[in-house]
Amino acid sequence: MGRTKEDASIGIIGMGDMGKMYAQRLSDAGWRINACDRPENYESLQQEFASQQGVTIFPNGHLVSRISDFILYSVEAGVIDRVVAQYGPSTKVGAVVGGQTSCKAPELAAFEKHLPQDVEIVSCHSLHGPKVNPKGQPLVLIQHRASDESLQFVDRILSCFGSKHVYLTGEMHDRITADTQAVTHAAFLSMGTAWQANEQFPWEISRWVGGIENVKINITLRIYSNKWHVYAGLAILNPPAKQQIRQYAESVTELYKLMIGGHREELKRRVKAAGASVFKEGTAGQDLLLKDEVLDKFSLSKRSREKAPPNSHLSLLAIVDCWSKLGIVPYDHMICSTPLFRLWLGVTEYLFRNPDLLDEALDTAIDDNNFRSDDLEFTFAARAWSDCVSFGDFESYRDRFERIASYFAPRFAEASTLGNEMMKTILEKTSNNP
Numbered sequence: 001m002g003r004t005k006e007d008a009s010i011g012i013i014g015m016g017d018m019g020k021m022y023a024q025r026l027s028d029a030g031w032r033i034n035a036c037d038r039p040e041n042y043e044s045l046q047q048e049f050a051s052q053q054g055v056t057i058f059p060n061g062h063l064v065s066r067i068s069d070f071i072l073y074s075v076e077a078g079v080i081d082r083v084v085a086q087y088g089p090s091t092k093v094g095a096v097v098g099g100q101t102s103c104k105a106p107e108l109a110a111f112e113k114h115l116p117q118d119v120e121i122v123s124c125h126s127l128h129g130p131k132v133n134p135k136g137q138p139l140v141l142i143q144h145r146a147s148d149e150s151l152q153f154v155d156r157i158l159s160c161f162g163s164k165h166v167y168l169t170g171e172m173h174d175r176i177t178a179d180t181q182a183v184t185h186a187a188f189l190s191m192g193t194a195w196q197a198n199e200q201f202p203w204e205i206s207r208w209v210g211g212i213e214n215v216k217i218n219i220t221l222r223i224y225s226n227k228w229h230v231y232a233g234l235a236i237l238n239p240p241a242k243q244q245i246r247q248y249a250e251s252v253t254e255l256y257k258l259m260i261g262g263h264r265e266e267l268k269r270r271v272k273a274a275g276a277s278v279f280k281e282g283t284a285g286q287d288l289l290l291k292d293e294v295l296d297k298f299s300l301s302k303r304s305r306e307k308a309p310p311n312s313h314l315s316l317l318a319i320v321d322c323w324s325k326l327g328i329v330p331y332d333h334m335i336c337s338t339p340l341f342r343l344w345l346g347v348t349e350y351l352f353r354n355p356d357l358l359d360e361a362l363d364t365a366i367d368d369n370n371f372r373s374d375d376l377e378f379t380f381a382a383r384a385w386s387d388c389v390s391f392g393d394f395e396s397y398r399d400r401f402e403r404i405a406s407y408f409a410p411r412f413a414e415a416s417t418l419g420n421e422m423m424k425t426i427l428e429k430t431s432n433n434p
């Protein structure tokens with residue numbers, strides 16, 4: 001049977017949103033937890049967890065590492081090397097170590113560099129945010145330097161989440177999450193940047209209200225209300241993500257040039273060819289239920305909507321062009337997808353599997369001047385985010401992110417209630433389609 005709840009304990013280093021969620025759920029399931037955050041947070045964390053049975057808070061990672069049998073690092077990706085260098089040598093002999101960072105190459109390199117040889121490595125990644133119910137969501141497990149018995153030990157610990165365990169190498173994990181997460185975030189970050197640049201709150205403008213616009217708005221605000229380092233880390237530290245985001249920016253630029261040049265036939269030919277290569281006959285065609293009747297319920301706008309407003313949908317046309325250029329079949333990644341990716345694929349599919357809507361978007365892109373300045377700003381934004389990720393500068397990423405986040409901040413509370421509701425409704429309805 002190996003290590004059990006009775007004789008083994010779990011260490012968590014980094015008690016931020018994800019660390020706390022893990023501590024809460026694992027202790028509820030009967031595991032003993034030893035946890036810490038940075039030393040200056042010791043007292044406040046102790047108070048916060050005073051009434052949580054089974055969780056002991058320690059002042060630092062040395063004290064957690066020396067007594068725990070499975071130790072999970074749940075810190076910012078940008079500091080993983082420094083934190084493992086600090087506490088790794090204190091790891092209990094024979095323990096198993098893992099991490100929760102969203103990009104595995106730097107995390108596994110830090111483990112190999114700083115952990116003693118008598119320590120095993122099984123890493124993990126919950127592919128959802130801390131407020132999403134883990135049940136049914138993908139949870140990646142990476143048996144990097146460990147026996148089968150130790151993998152089973154980690155499997156047993158994490159089984160209380162009810163997530164779908166997906167077994168990958170670190171490299172496969174990073175390749176897939178570059179395709180799914182990084183470029184998805186780039187698209188929504190760019191929408192927010194464009195709205196801010198044009199001084200818009202899109203739900204206050206009639207041409208944005210309703211249907212799939214609600215998904216764009218709610219997800220964009222959800223991302224900007226979150227922590228910048230989560231998005232910076234998984235884009236900047238993951239090399240294939242840079243290439244993906246660059247291709248997305250190129251697709252946006254090239255399609256925008258066709259639009260303003262009035263090249264209707266070329267635009268239609270290119271977009272439809274890309275659509276045919278991504279949404280092949282026989283591919284999932286899941287009923288993602290992204291129907292206007294459902295989505296209209298999740299509007300921040302107080303206005304009523306009479307008819308679906310036309311939109312050029314540059315962000316959606318470009319993602320399909322980008323997938324097609326890189327030979328990516330998004331359905332291949334469903335097993336390892338996040339809720340945001342599934343929604344993003346859902347809205348894209350909604351547009352591309354509806355030929356009338358797609359034609360309307362392409363005609364709007366050519367004929368309707370109302371979208372020119374929105375799409376111009378979106379193009380600038382996609383390129384700027386791509387440059388920012390390519391330069392790999394965390395501080396300038398933070399600066400851009402926080403500047404735009406502060407513009408939307410007054411609306412976060414309202415948007416998060418509505419966005420959570422929307423995610424829940426849509427994800428519940430699609431839970432059989434992982």
Ligand SMILES: NC(=O)C1=CN([C@@H]2O[C@H](COP(=O)(O)OP(=O)(O)OC[C@H]3O[C@@H](n4cnc5c(N)ncnc54)[C@H](OP(=O)(O)O)[C@@H]3O)[C@@H](O)[C@H]2O)C=CC1
Binds near residue numbers: 013015083130233
């Ligand atoms: N949020 C999400 O949606 C998801 C995040 N992840 C990944 O999980 C990891 C944690 O993310 P999340 O919980 O959201 O981020 P948080 O910023 O909420 O948590 C990270 C915590 O680690 C602490 N920390 C930093 N240095 C040390 C140290 N030396 N010793 C102990 N604690 C330290 C931070 O303290 P301080 O803030 O004081 O620096 C902070 O409390 C990240 O790598 C992220 O990419 C994975 C899946 C989903």
Ligand SMILES: O=C(O)C(=O)Cc1ccc(O)cc1
Binds near residue numbers: 341
């Ligand atoms: O669903 C998304 O893409 C999110 O934004 C939440 C998220 C962020 C980081 C992760 O490593 C996993 C999930």
